Amino acid sequence: MSELNDYLVRSAAAITAMVERDVTSEMERAVTAIVAALSQGKALLICGNGGSASDAIHIAGELVGRFLRERKAYNVIALPANAAVLTAWGNDYGFDTVFSRQVEAHGSAGAVLLAISTSGNSPSILAAAEQARTMDMTVVSLTGDTGGKLKQLSDILLNVPSTFTPIIQQGHLCLYHHLCEMVEARLCDG
Numbered sequence: 001m002s003e004l005n006d007y008l009v010r011s012a013a014a015i016t017a018m019v020e021r022d023v024t025s026e027m028e029r030a031v032t033a034i035v036a037a038l039s040q041g042k043a044l045l046i047c048g049n050g051g052s053a054s055d056a057i058h059i060a061g062e063l064v065g066r067f068l069r070e071r072k073a074y075n076v077i078a079l080p081a082n083a084a085v086l087t088a089w090g091n092d093y094g095f096d097t098v099f100s101r102q103v104e105a106h107g108s109a110g111a112v113l114l115a116i117s118t119s120g121n122s123p124s125i126l127a128a129a130e131q132a133r134t135m136d137m138t139v140v141s142l143t144g145d146t147g148g149k150l151k152q153l154s155d156i157l158l159n160v161p162s163t164f165t166p167i168i169q170q171g172h173l174c175l176y177h178h179l180c181e182m183v184e185a186r187l188c189d190g
């Protein structure tokens with residue numbers, strides 16, 4: 001088998017394992033929490049590092065703009081997208097609190113933090129989740145297999161059964177595209 005085909009088989013195996021594990025009810029809980037927040041004008045804040053920073057921005061693009069439907073804009077903020085805040089706060093106070101500071105700025109009780117971390121152990125993500133909990137926000141997490149330390153800080157955990165970062169990120173993409181579709185449909189159709 002070629003290296004490409006081997007990679008594709010391993011990628012497909014992680015997705016298939018999610019079908020077998022059946023994360024439908026956890027996904028439904030995530031959709032319900034996000035729909036409840038957005039329908040009340042509360043924010044969905046999203047954080048992640050590296051590839052997951054790109055995922056956070058991707059999700060905000062789908063939900064502020066549109067995914068599949070013509071509809072109003074939703075209050076969704078990708079925290080890694082604000083370069084001025086990241087560099088000012090990170091430079092002056094350290095990187096670990098670049099997301100928690102923004103949760104403090106934009107969060108409120110009833111809002112949702114979507115925390116994306118393949119390891120579940122990135123300090124900046126853990127600090128954001130801790131800050132969200134102090135503000136009575138719901139923490140929804142996308143992680144790798146174990147969930148890492150983020151698991152204990154999460155109300156809802158969607159974990160991809162892999163320990164390989166790129167494949168976990170590919171699983172996250174499947175999960176959050178579905179999440180966007182469901183949130184949009186629920187908000188449009190009631």
Ligand SMILES: O=C(CO)[C@@H](O)[C@H](O)[C@H](O)[C@H](O)COP(=O)(O)O
Pocket residue numbers: 049050051052116117118119120121122125165166169
């Ligand atoms: O995209 C990749 C690897 O596929 C990297 O940029 C990766 O996202 C970075 O190493 C992150 O810092 C990893 O953080 P996390 O997912 O463990 O929270």
